[in-house]
Amino acid sequence: MALQGPIPIGFEQVFPHGCYVVGEVEQVKDFEASTAGKFVPARDKSTGELVWQVAVMDADPSVKAAQKTVSVKILAPVQPVPPASMAGLPFTPVEFDGMTVTPYVHQATGRLAYSIRAREMRAPRAVGKPSVSAKDAA
Helix, strand or coil, rough: CCCCEEEECCHHCCCCCEECCCCCCCEEECCCCCCCCCCCCCCCCCCCCCEEEEEEEECCCCCHHHCEEEEEECCCCCCCCCCCCCCCCCCCCEEECEEEEEEEEECCCCEEEEEEEEEEECCCCCCCCCCCCCHHHH
């Protein structure tokens, strides 16, 4: 089968209405290597990079309240910094680049679930403004 491991996916496919940061960026714990007195950070199995996570709220109005907040894991050598907050908004809008999704069966419920990962977290791009290349600007 051609699909093995994380499946590449675009931000717009995961969050078509956008999403907002609603938690702190935290380092993910390697539960197998950590002990009661020793925190061992998780590393991505294929890249070896540190794994961080941030809670985000899906802006899709049709999503049920219990499913609005999801965790996005970010692979990065240092702690990612969320975009600056915007005046007048209670939450900070955010977008992710280099996203993948890994389906798995949730142990407690037996239902299909998804692990969402990204390579970068950034402020949303302006909507409706076409990008101008150096060639076009000349």
